[in-house]
Amino acid sequence: MSTLRTSLTSLLGIRTPIVLAPMAGASGGALAGEVSLAGGFGFLAPVYRGLENFKNEFDIARSTLNRPSGPLPLGAGFLGWKLEEAQSPHVALLELALENGVQAVWFSFGEDLGRWIELVRSHDEKHGKTRKTLVFVQVNSVDEALHAAQTWKVDVLVAQGIESGGHGSASSPPVLNLVPQIVSALPPSGAPPVLAAGGLSDGAHLAAFLTLGAAGAVVGTRFLFAQESLYSDVQKRAIIAARSGSAVRSYVFDRLRDTTGWPAGTDGRALAMPAVAAVENGADITAIKEEVAEGAERGDPSSVIAWAGTGVGQPNRLQPAKDIVRELHEDAVARLKASFALIGDE
Structure with a gap:
């Protein structure tokens, strides 16, 4: 598979800027591991059935990646409001992810996300990590993006549009508007990569957002069709x-x-x-x-509640996760080549 080079692929050391969304009830160890093996970056999500269940998903991820010990080339996503509950058992889930050496953590939907970002950085410092745990933060507006970039100094911004499946801000603009707004508001150098999220289900979407200044795409609904998805x-x-x-x-x-x-x-x-x-x-x-x-x-x-984004209705068959990554990547590469072939000197 060819490589699509962006600031995200350089940051994560991956071959394609395709990121699996951390979808509770769907993104387990097998799915996250297979996406990472295929050249993208997988996030797993706690299904909030307790610490032992989350440990089991990490065991599955390690088996999938053939990484019985050491750091893991994938991430874990957490809901801020669950972490912020009084005496929350979810803090132990975050600590478990850090103990497993995840490459990144993803935070969303919280009143005090800075607290958890600081917990991650303190963990790295305490354990003398030479390669820091990367912090992704999901945002739904330009103001949120600027706060995350300037105050929290996050490593990656996830711009989630109204098209997204699962939960999101009811007032979020379409991702087609949100991504260029955020990219334009950030400084031209030194800013964190911006990922497009919401309704993205094929290579045309990935190619389009790369041309709009995004460094990659978060894909959720398309991976619900993966054989490794935890969906029933x-x-x-x-x-x-x-x-x-x-x-x-x-x-x-x-x-x-x-x-x-x-x-x-x-x-x-x-x-x-x-x-x-x-x-x-x-x-x-x-x-x-x-x-x-x-x-x-x-x-x-x-x-049965089936969380899904506006990308439903396009793919219509179960596939291995690796095939989904390959199809998205190859389609995006072909479309980018075709687009730039239209440019010529007179």
Whole structure:
């Protein structure tokens, strides 16, 4: 595979600027490991089922990468608001990731992310790390990006647009607008790489954002189609069957799951469900919750929450993660070559 060289690939030592999003319930050790093996950069996410479960995902990642000990060429993502809960057990998950020598950590959705960035840097200093743990921070506006770059001195900015699957700011602009706005606001040299995130599902998207000044792309929904994804078979079938426009934003998804502790202004994008429409139209949520639970128990796809971005409806088959990375990369390279071939001297 050829190499697409950007500030991100240089920073991480990877061959293609494709980053797996840390999707809770989907991005486990096998998926993150395979993306990294294929030349991209994988992030795994805690599924918040306890420390032992997270340890197991790291064991799987080490087996996948054939790294029984030592640093790991992948990252781990964490929700700031979960870390910030009183006596949070999630702090131990972050410490476990650092003990495993992850190359990077990704923070999002918190009121005090600077605290966790400092924890990472203190860990590095305490253990005498010669190669620091890189810090990725997800941002939804130019102001957030500037604060992260100038105050926290983060290593990578993830510009998340409104198209993103899973959770995001309900007021975020489209990623097509957000990325160039952030790139233009940062100084021309010495600024952290900016990654585009939200609805990106093919090589054309990667190529387009590289020309807009991004150093790479975060891909989430496309990797839900990976054989190594932790999504259930029911969720994968629902994603495969989805059509363009099937992924919608709503606060109701979290009300159905009783996961309503997200920061103000944060909602989620998932495949449309009859239950969500019913609650939005005034139905009693208690009764709807019972119906959804019963449907999920039966394996009814319309009763299962499948977080997904606007990229649904394009890929429609399960693949190994390595093949997804290769297809995205090769498509982007071909499109970039074709685009620049249009330029000539008169």
